[in-house]
Amino acid sequence: MTHPYFLTVAYAGGGFHGWQIQTSLRSGQGDLWKALRAFDPEAPLPQGTGRTDAGVHARAQGVLIQANREWDPYRLLAALNAHLPRDIRVMRAQPAPAGFFPRQHAVAKRYIYRLGLGPAEDPLMAPFRWHIRQAGPLDLLAMAAAVPPLLGTHDFSSFRCTECAAKTPVRTLHGIRFAPSEGGVDLVFEGSSFLMHQVRIMTGTLVEVGKGRRRPDSLGAVLAAKDRTRAGLTAPPEGLCLEKVWYEAAWAIGEPSPWGERG
Missing domain, CATH: 3.30.70.660 (Pseudouridine synthase I, catalytic domain, C-terminal subdomain)
Structure with missing residues (x-):
């Protein structure tokens, strides 16, 4: 059983080749997934609300993650930010209702x-x-x-x-x-x-x-x-x-x- 959480993620886009994960280039989705797997190795790929182009910034990229344990929202935010570079940050975290998908x-x-x-x-x-x-x-x-x-x-x-x-x-x-x-x-x-x-x-x-x-x-x-x-x-x-x-x-x-x- 996994536990869904909704994250509001901000990033300075100059260091990223967009939000969507790529094979060899840095992305917001890729950095967030790497941070999540640092303490939840089986966590699936985070799902964002939409793609941003290379170099474009975000103050409110909405992201759904599935964690393999329950978290206090602030502790989840702090754990993710501890493993993220300074140009990308989780600004808010909250439990997400079952069936919610940010893009849809x-x-x-x-x-x-x-x-x-x-x-x-x-x-x-x-x-x-x-x-x-x-x-x-x-x-x-x-x-x-x-x-x-x-x-x-x-x-x-x-x-x-x-x-x-x-x-x-x-x-x-x-x-x-x-x-x-x-x-x-x-x-x-x-x-x-x-x-x-x-x-x-x-x-x-x-x-x-x-x-x-x-x-x-x-x-x-x-x-x-x-x-x-x-x-x-x-x-x-x-x-x-x-x-x-x-x-x-x-x-x-x-x-x-x-x-x-x-x-």
Whole structure:
């Protein structure tokens, strides 16, 4: 008999080749499994809520583990962190209900893409932001004006990486908002789920609007084209972070989604 626990895991993505375990490259899933097996050698592979690309960060990767004994949640957290490198940490641990699977039961996610807008790149923030180099300021009002056509349920093929293996390009985007930060701005994306590189491509396209290279009213046509070549560049991974995940309320994992359950 195994005992399920739900973990909230944070990691600085610069040292990882993504979340998913790989044969010879470092991954978040691989590091966590190694730490778990240090004191529970028969434990199966931890299961995450979703993949993050190489270099992408996470503050709230939801992970299900199966332990071969019961644990006090804090002692489990401490035991795992004792065997983890400093750039990945278990932030919270709690017993998980039988039948819960984080990937299947997630209903919404929040990603934040951080842009640096100062005259020079802040070296302390460089691993976590994309610094926009240009003589003039980025037009944030134009970027905000470009957002509305992207909201709602659409075929996001134009904002989908060509290697994306998702069965359908249809996704629901609840919101994109701009949050000022010291020396920059955070682009906050909230949606049901996201395609491979979707947030990074949307960010790159919005930055082109902010630089005056695209009209603010052009994104509706880009979306309708269902053609990746019509959208902008893929923003670099270091600016992106998985910040929050909401799960179906029935499982009592965190607070309910503000947008309700899937129909």
